[in-house]
Amino acid sequence: MKIMVTIKRVIDYAVKIRVKPDKTGVVTQNVKMSMNPFCEIALEEALRIKESGLASEVIAVSMGPSQSIDTLRTGLAMGADRGIHVEANDSLYPLSVAKILKKLVEIEKPGLLILGKQAIDDDCNQTGQMIAGLLNWPQGTFASKVVLDKEKQVVTVDREVDDGIETLSLNLPAVITTDLRLNQPRYATLPNIMKAKSKPIKKYTPEELNVEIKSDLEIVEVTEPPKRKSGVIVSSVDELIDKLKNEANVI
Amino acid sequence: MLKFISHFLKSKSNLKSTLSNSRVPISRNFCTTPIRDSIQYDVVIVGAGPAGLSAAIRLKQLCRQNDTDLSVCVLEKGAEVGAHILSGNVFEPRALNELLPQWKQQEAPITTPVSSDKFWFLTKNRAISLPSPFNNEGNYVISLSQLVRWMGAKAEELGVEIYPGFAASEILYDANNKVIGIGTNDMGISKDGSKKENFQRGVEIKGRMTLLSEGCRGSLSEQIMKKYNLREKGGAEHQTYALGIKEVWEIDEEKHQPGAVLHTLGWPLDHKTYGGSFLYHMKDRQIALGLVVALNYQNPFMNPYEEFQKLKHHPAIKPYLEGGTVIQYGARTLNEGGFQSIPYPVFPGGAIIGCSAGFLNVPKIKGTHTAMKSGMLAAEAAFGAVNEGLDMNTYWDALRNSWIWEELYKARNYRPAFKYGLIPGLALSGLEHYILKGRHPITLKHGKPDHEATNAAQLHSPIHYPKPDGILSFDVPTSLHRSNTNHEHDQPPHLRLRDPKIPELTNLPVYAAPESRYCPARVYEYVAAEQNKLKLQINAQNCLHCKACDIKDPKQNIKWTVPEGGGGPGYSVM
Numbered sequence: 001m002k003i004m005v006t007i008k009r010v011i012d013y014a015v016k017i018r019v020k021p022d023k024t025g026v027v028t029q030n031v032k033m034s035m036n037p038f039c040e041i042a043l044e045e046a047l048r049i050k051e052s053g054l055a056s057e058v059i060a061v062s063m064g065p066s067q068s069i070d071t072l073r074t075g076l077a078m079g080a081d082r083g084i085h086v087e088a089n090d091s092l093y094p095l096s097v098a099k100i101l102k103k104l105v106e107i108e109k110p111g112l113l114i115l116g117k118q119a120i121d122d123d124c125n126q127t128g129q130m131i132a133g134l135l136n137w138p139q140g141t142f143a144s145k146v147v148l149d150k151e152k153q154v155v156t157v158d159r160e161v162d163d164g165i166e167t168l169s170l171n172l173p174a175v176i177t178t179d180l181r182l183n184q185p186r187y188a189t190l191p192n193i194m195k196a197k198s199k200p201i202k203k204y205t206p207e208e209l210n211v212e213i214k215s216d217l218e219i220v221e222v223t224e225p226p227k228r229k230s231g232v233i234v235s236s237v238d239e240l241i242d243k244l245k246n247e248a249n250v251i
Numbered sequence: 252m253l254k255f256i257s258h259f260l261k262s263k264s265n266l267k268s269t270l271s272n273s274r275v276p277i278s279r280n281f282c283t284t285p286i287r288d289s290i291q292y293d294v295v296i297v298g299a300g301p302a303g304l305s306a307a308i309r310l311k312q313l314c315r316q317n318d319t320d321l322s323v324c325v326l327e328k329g330a331e332v333g334a335h336i337l338s339g340n341v342f343e344p345r346a347l348n349e350l351l352p353q354w355k356q357q358e359a360p361i362t363t364p365v366s367s368d369k370f371w372f373l374t375k376n377r378a379i380s381l382p383s384p385f386n387n388e389g390n391y392v393i394s395l396s397q398l399v400r401w402m403g404a405k406a407e408e409l410g411v412e413i414y415p416g417f418a419a420s421e422i423l424y425d426a427n428n429k430v431i432g433i434g435t436n437d438m439g440i441s442k443d444g445s446k447k448e449n450f451q452r453g454v455e456i457k458g459r460m461t462l463l464s465e466g467c468r469g470s471l472s473e474q475i476m477k478k479y480n481l482r483e484k485g486g487a488e489h490q491t492y493a494l495g496i497k498e499v500w501e502i503d504e505e506k507h508q509p510g511a512v513l514h515t516l517g518w519p520l521d522h523k524t525y526g527g528s529f530l531y532h533m534k535d536r537q538i539a540l541g542l543v544v545a546l547n548y549q550n551p552f553m554n555p556y557e558e559f560q561k562l563k564h565h566p567a568i569k570p571y572l573e574g575g576t577v578i579q580y581g582a583r584t585l586n587e588g589g590f591q592s593i594p595y596p597v598f599p600g601g602a603i604i605g606c607s608a609g610f611l612n613v614p615k616i617k618g619t620h621t622a623m624k625s626g627m628l629a630a631e632a633a634f635g636a637v638n639e640g641l642d643m644n645t646y647w648d649a650l651r652n653s654w655i656w657e658e659l660y661k662a663r664n665y666r667p668a669f670k671y672g673l674i675p676g677l678a679l680s681g682l683e684h685y686i687l688k689g690r691h692p693i694t695l696k697h698g699k700p701d702h703e704a705t706n707a708a709q710l711h712s713p714i715h716y717p718k719p720d721g722i723l724s725f726d727v728p729t730s731l732h733r734s735n736t737n738h739e740h741d742q743p744p745h746l747r748l749r750d751p752k753i754p755e756l757t758n759l760p761v762y763a764a765p766e767s768r769y770c771p772a773r774v775y776e777y778v779a780a781e782q783n784k785l786k787l788q789i790n791a792q793n794c795l796h797c798k799a800c801d802i803k804d805p806k807q808n809i810k811w812t813v814p815e816g817g818g819g820p821g822y823s824v825m
Contacts, residue, residue: 012330014737015821018578030397030823032331032735187438187451190417191288 001111001150001172002057003046005080006101007039009064009071010121023221026121035071038116040078041178044185045146046114047079054150057081059108063097065089069201076196077188083201084108088213096206096213098130103209105135110173112155117142117177128177138170141177287434288454292324292412293637295432295458297419297471299327300336301395301619302605303464304402304411305350305626306633311409313634321637323411324456326435328418328796330817332403335466335796337497337583337825338395338619339529339539341365341387341512345654346623351405360397363534365390366510371567373518373528378567384684385514385615392510392531394499394539395619396822418816422471423455430600432457433471438815441741460633460643461601464626467492467584468798470813472607476594481603485595489700490588490609491666493526494799496559496771497541497582498730499533499824502575507536514616515568519561522673524548525587525666528562529616530571537578537824538571543616545587545669546701546769546803550711554768556582557716560724564717572723580733581825582771582797585618586611590663591697596629597644604629610655614665614680621655628653661689670698705805708763727773735821736772736795738814744791745814746774746800753808754787762805769799795820 011017011026012034018027035043046058060075062068063086072083086100105113113135118125132139140146140157144165147156153172158165160179170176188196206213234240244251294310296303307323314320329335342361347354354361370383403413419433432455439450463472468490476482482489513530520526525545532538542559563572586592586609593610596603604625611618628649635641650656664683669676683689698704719725738745748754758764759777764787766775772793780786796819801811 012735012821015735016579016733018576030400032334032821032823034330184448186449189288189451190414190435190454190456191290193414194290194412 001055002059002108003049003055003112003114004059004061004105004108004110005039005043005046005075006061006063006097006113006115006127007043007071007075008036008116008119009033009062009068010036010119013037013120019222019224023223025219025222033067033071035074036116036119036121038118038120038178038180040116040185041180041182042114042116042176043075043078043080044183045143045176045178046112047186048183049112049146049148050079054148055112059084059110061086061101061104063088063092063100072201073193073196074188076199076201077193078186079192080199082199084204085201086204086206086209088206090213091215092213093215093217094124094126094130095216096211097127098134099211100206100209101127101131102134103211104204105131112148112173113137113175115175115177117179128175132175135173135175137173137175139175139177140168140170142179143176144179144181146176146182287452289457290324290454291457293321293458294323294460294462294633295456296323296325296462296464297433298464298466298469298605298607299325299329299332299403299413299415300399300464300466300605300622301402302607302622302626303462304399304406305346305623306462306464306604306630307406307411307413308350308402308409309627309630310634311406311411313631315409317638319638320410321634324458325406325411325413326417326419326433326456327413327415328813328816329415329819330821331400331415332413333396333400333823334415334821335819336396336399337495337581337820337822339495339497339531339541339616340393340395340619341531341617342391342393342395342398343615343617343620344389344391346620346627350623350627357405359401361391361393363392363509363532365392365512366508367512369511369513371513371515373515373565373567375518376566378515378565383514384680385512387512392512392533392539394533394824396825416817418813419456419471420453420813422461422474423457428599430461430475430598432461436813436815440743442743444743447741458601459637462626462629462633463601463603463607464605464622465607467586467606467609468801468811469603469607470801470811472603473801475598475603479598481594481596481598482592485593487594488588488591488697490586490592491545491547491697492584492701492802493543493545493587494555494582494584494769494771494797495541495543496556497539497580497825498577498733499579500538500540500572500575501536501578502538502571504536506571506574507538508532509534516677517673518565519558520544524550524553525669525673525676528568530568539825540568540572543585546584546799547670547698547704549704549706550714551705551708551762551765552711552714552768554714554716556727556730556771557714560719561716563723569723577725577730577733579735579822579824580730581820581822582795582799584798584802587613587666588697589613589666590659591667591694593659595647596625596650597646602629602633602643602646610659612658612662614662614684621658624653624655625650663689664693664695667695667697702803702805702807705762705765705803707761713763727771731772731793734772734795735823736793736819737821738792738794738818740792742815744789745812746789746791746794747810747812749808749810753806755785757806758787758804758808759785766800766804766809769803771795771797771799775800
C-alpha cells in the first residue's frame with residue numbers, strides 16, 4: 001500500500017511576521033521558509049507506518065513555486081521514497097489543492113492520504129476535509145493516534161476534539177489529518193540529506209492534470225492585529241466598575 | 252628494572268592521551284554507543300560565512316582551472332546560510348573583486364554605493380561634526396546576511412555542498428594528533444541528558460583538510476588555538492573584542508538617504524569605554540543602526556543593550572527613527588585585536604580563516620574584505636596541500652605577503668592607543684592617521700584581557716537606565732522576538748559552567764553579576780531561590796550566539812558550546 005503525504009512550504013514558525021506596507025499580504029522576501037510543522041508530523045506518521053511494514057512506499061507531494069522543491073528534498077531526507085511537485089506560482093487555496101490532489105490520487109492510487117490539519121500561514125484547516133469529500137473517502141481529522149490494521153483494511157484514529165478524544169474506525173482508503181500530539185518528527189540526518197539528492201521528484205503543472213485554478217477567494221486587506229494596550233492598575237473596586245462600564249463598555 | 256618501569260609509565264600515559272585525543276573517554280570502550288556515520292570529503296569548512304564561502308568558491312575555481320575536482324563540504328550551524336550573519340556593513344569590494352569579478356552582472360545584493368560619510372562626536376544633547384577619518388569611496392552599504400546568502404548560492408552552483416542546520420561540535424583527531432575532520436552534534440537529547448524519541452547520533456565529517464571559519468570567538472577555533480598554542484606560535488597577544496548590538500529599521504521615505512554613512516563617538520559611552528555607533532542607509536527605506544562597545548569596559552554595571560536604547564533617544568539620532576518600525580534585531584561580538592592578535596593560523600590538518608583568526612581592521616571598522624581574502628589564501632594553500640602534497644604552512648606566508656598584512660600593520664596602533672583613555676586615544680589616532688600612517692617601528696600593546704578588565708562592583712555605582720518607551724527603545728524580550736531566535740527548548744543548555752558555584756560565589760557578590768547586563772539576549776538571570784538567595788538561571792533558548800559571555804565572564808567560567816544545529820537567530824537583513 002502506498003501512502004501519500006502533502007507537505008506545504010510556509011514561513012518558518014519562529015520568524016517574526018511583518019505585514020507588507022501595501023497591506024496585500026505579509027512579507028515573504030528574504031524570510032526563512034520551512035516545512036509546515038503539521039506536515040512534518042504527517043510525514044513522520046507515514047514513515048512510521050512504512051517502517052512497521054504496513055506500507056510499501058511514502059510519496060511526498062508539494063504544490064507551489066519552484067522553491068517548494070527544497071521542502072520536498074527535506075521530506076525525502078526524512079525518509080519519503082519519492083516526491084511530486086505541482087508547480088503553481090499563484091496562491092493555492094484549499095479547494096484548488098484538493099482538486100489537484102484528487103487527480104494525483106487517481107494516478108498514484110494510495111491507500112492512505114495523510115495531511116497536516118492546517119498550514120500555519122493561512123490556518124485554513126480545510127484541505128483534508130475537502131479532499132475526503134471529493135474522493136468520497138472516510139476522514140479522521142485532528143488525529144492524535146493512528147493504528148493501522150492492514151488485514152482488515154481499517155485504520156483506527158483517535159481524534160482530539162473539544163470535549164476529549166473521539167475514536168473512529170475508518171475503512172481504507174482514508175484521509176487522516178494530523179494534530180500536534182500525534183508524534184515527534186525525526187531530524188533529517190546529514191547522510192539522508194545527501195542521499196535525498198538522488199531521489200526522484202516528478203513534476204506536474206495544474207494544466208497537465210486538467211485542473212483549472214481559479215481563485216474563489218480574494219484577499220481584500222491584511223492588517224496587523226491591534227496593538228495590545230498596556231494594562232492599568234486600578235485603586236479600588238469602584239474604579240474598576242467605572243472603567244468596565246464607561247471605558248471598556250462591557251457592563 | 253628502572254627502564255621497564257619508565258617505559259611502562261610512558262606507554263600508559265601515551266595510551267590515555269591517544270584515547271582522549273581520539274575523543275573516546277576510557278569508560279565508553281565498554282558501552283554500546285552507536286557508531287557514528289562517517290563521510291569523507293577533501294576539504295571540510297566549518298561556517299558558511301564570508302571567509303568559509305570565499306574559501307569554498309576559490310577551491311572550486313582552482314579545481315576548474317586545473318582540470319581536477321575536490322569534494323568540498325561546508326557545515327553551517329544556522330538554519331540557513333546567512334541566518335547567523337550580522338555586520339554593520341559598509342562593504343569594501345576588494346576581495347570580492349578578486350574572487351568573483353562579475354559580481355555586479357551576477358546580481359550580487361551590492362547595490363547601494365556610499366553617498367555620504369559623516370562623523371559626529373556626541374554629547375548628551377549635541378552632535379559635533381568632525382572630519383570623517385574614513386575613506387569610503389567605492390564602498391557599498393549592504394546587508395552582509397544577504398550577501399552571504401548570495402555567495403552560498405554561487406558556491407552551490409560551483410558544486411560546493413553546503414549543509415545548514417548542522418553544528419560542528421567536536422574536532423576529530425587521528426593517532427598522531429592531526430585534525431582529520433569534525434563531528435556534528437547528537438540531536439534529540441533532552442534537558443536532563445536522556446535520549447528523546449527522535450534521538451539522532453551526530454555524524455563524522457572527515458576531511459583531508461579542515462578549515463575553521465566560525466567567526467569571532469569560534470568555539471572550535473578557540474579549542475584548536477589552545478591545543479596547538481597558536482597564539483604563542485604566532486607571537487600574538489591575546490585577542491580583544493567588542494560587542495555590537497544592531498537593529499534594522501524601515502524609516503520614512505523623506506528621511507531616507509540611500510548610501511548615507513554615519514559614525515559617532517562619545518555619548519552614551521564614557522571616557523574610559525571605547526566604542527561608538529553607526530547608522531547606515533541601505534535600500535528599500537531600510538537603515539542599519541547599532542552601537543559597538545569594547546568589552547574591556549571596567550564598570551560591571553554597564554549594560555551595552557541599554558546604552559544602545561539610550562542612543563536612539565539622542566536628539567540627532569531620534570529624528571531618523573520617528574515614524575519608522577524595527578524590522579530586525581541582533582548582536583554579535585567582533586575582534587578588535589588587529590595585527591597584534593593574529594595567531595599562527597595553521598595546525599596539523601587544517602587552518603583558521605576569517606574572524607576566527609581575527610583580521611578585522613579596527614580603525615576602518617571593516618573585517619569582511621580581509622576575512623574573504625584570508626579564505627581565498629587558505630583555499631589556495633589547501634588546494635596545493637590536498638592536490639599536490641604541498642605544505643599548508645604556505646597559508647601563513649601568503650597572509651604575510653598579502654594586502655591583509657599591509658593593511659592591518661598600518662592600522663595596528665589605533666585601538667591600543669585608547670587604553671590611555673578617550674582623549675589620548677583620539678589624539679594618538681589623529682597622529683597616526685594624518686601624519687605617521689603606521690610608518691614607524693612602534694607597536695603598542697593591548698591592555699588587560701577583556702575579562703580581567705572588569706572592576707569589582709564596589710568601585711562603581713549602579714547605572715540607572717530609563718524605561719523603554721516602546722517606540723524608539725524596547726525591552727529585551729521585544730527585541731529578542733525580532734531576532735527570530737529560537738532553539739529546541741528540550742536540550743541540554745549549551746552554555747556550560749566550568750564550576751557551577753562560581754556565579755553565586757564570585758560573579759554575583761564581587762562583580763554584581765555582569766552577565767545579567769552584557770548579554771544582549773537576557774540569557775543570564777538571577778532569580779530568587781530557596782532561603783531568599785539568588786540563583787543563576789540560564790535561559791539558553793534566548794541565545795543569539797554572540798559569544799559575549801565566553802569573552803567577558805570575569806573568571807572565564809562560562810563556556811559557549813554549540814547547541815543543536817538549526818537553532819539560534821534567524822537574521823535575514825542584518
